[in-house]
């Protein structure tokens with residue numbers, strides 16, 4: 001096979017990987033009129049019985065939605081998502097406290113990964129200039145010629161040429177392997193000590209077993225569990241824990257003992273028998289963070305999505321960042337008139353700092369979500385940030401809001417966050433000093449009723465404590 005364009009024909013774009021980012025990207029390129037060929041290792045997941053993959057559901061937020069909107073898919077996907085307006089923190093005692101994600105009306109959406117992927121593939125197929133090639137596993141390709149070699153399930157090989165190769169083949173990208181052989185390519189990968197395991201919480205009397213419009217979190221310092229709702233009224237619970245802790249638990253009774261100690265309220269909801277069984281169904285899965293640069297080779301190849309930047313899942317931004325990659329690329333295509341020789345380097349220049357920033361933020365949140373939420377200073381600061389945002393919505397914007405509900409460039413969000421942090425901490429210090437002096441003066445002038453003061457202070461403190469936030 002050789003699909004090089006004849007004069008006057010649109011160029012051929014090969015999208016390697018028909019996962020979330022690849023399928024969406026195919027739509028972006030098809031919309032521009034390119035001849036789009038998608039190559040995917042797996043069989044067509046729309047026909048397969050069992051879809052193996054990563055997390056069952058994921059959180060879709062503003063950046064991802066904007067990208068879907070670009071190809072006319074936003075409503076279709078949002079209508080099948082479940083809004084999560086707040087986190088719901090489960091204390092060891094079983095007490096639940098909600099913490100909103102943003103202002104009223106701001107929410108993230110729990111969407112089904114398999115359904116999202118299927119819908120995107122179906123959408124890509126509606127373009128007559130797009131072809132989906134399943135059961136095609138990229139083995140090797142040449143940066144000089146653009147010639148790709150695919151392995152087929154029957155053991156045969158197929159060779160195909162394209163004008164542009166778009167690597168959307170995930171964290172263990174085969175396209176990226178060619179980059180690694182080249183000089184001046186920066187690459188780092190880090191496995192975190194934690195693994196994850198998914199458990200299902202069934203409906204209770206035909207209804208959700210917990211409040212559905214929340215992302216439930218059980219923070220336990222060195223580990224945590226979260227749960228996202230599904231359309232079938234189940235929750236998918238994900239336990240994040242160091243591998244060595246997972247391995248310490250070897251019998252059903254030990255699973256129950258562990259849950260009794262750390263997540264007692266979840267046992268009756270998941271069911272003791274199911275828990276004993278499901279814990280051993282699959283081993284805990286690893287999580288990797290990958291950073292690299294540049295994202296392109298000449299005018300021939302570009303990496304997007306996890307192939308360019310796998311991030312740990314603690315900011316809920318992996319897919320959202322990958323979807324935003326597609327918009328950013330598209331904007332640059334407009335600016336440079338689809339000239340790959342100019343577009344690709346510009347894409348690297350613009351996007352690397354942002355994708356690196358979200359990789360760092362996700363790693364930061366890895367600690368914040370399970371540990372900091374239990375710190376009183378942290379809770380207090382979150383409350384102060386939210387209050388200041390309310391008073392000065394343009395000056396102080398919480399980091400989570402910038403990342404989740406805006407398209408502020410990730411690296412700009414980080415810079416702004418550091419600046420705000422400095423200003424707020426200085427302000428608090430100045431305020432505290434002022435309060436001490438002012439307070440002393442007033443105390444000397446007219447001694448207050450100490451009991452009343454203590455009651456008021458306690459009330460304020462309790463309000464703040466209820467606002468702990470991951």
Ligand code: FAD
Nearest residue numbers: 017019020021041058059138169170305306316318319320
């Ligand atoms: P993938 O989804 O990995 O797709 C890659 C595709 O390429 C696959 O279909 C694969 O079969 C194919 N492929 C691989 N190798 C080849 C080859 N050699 N030839 C041809 N095809 C190939 N992100 C969020 O935004 N929100 C969340 O809440 C969230 N939660 C997560 C929870 C967990 C536990 C994990 C692990 C991740 C989470 N993510 C989340 C991240 C998100 O899953 C990824 O960022 C997203 O799947 C990336 O999409 P992708 O298309 O780049 O890669």
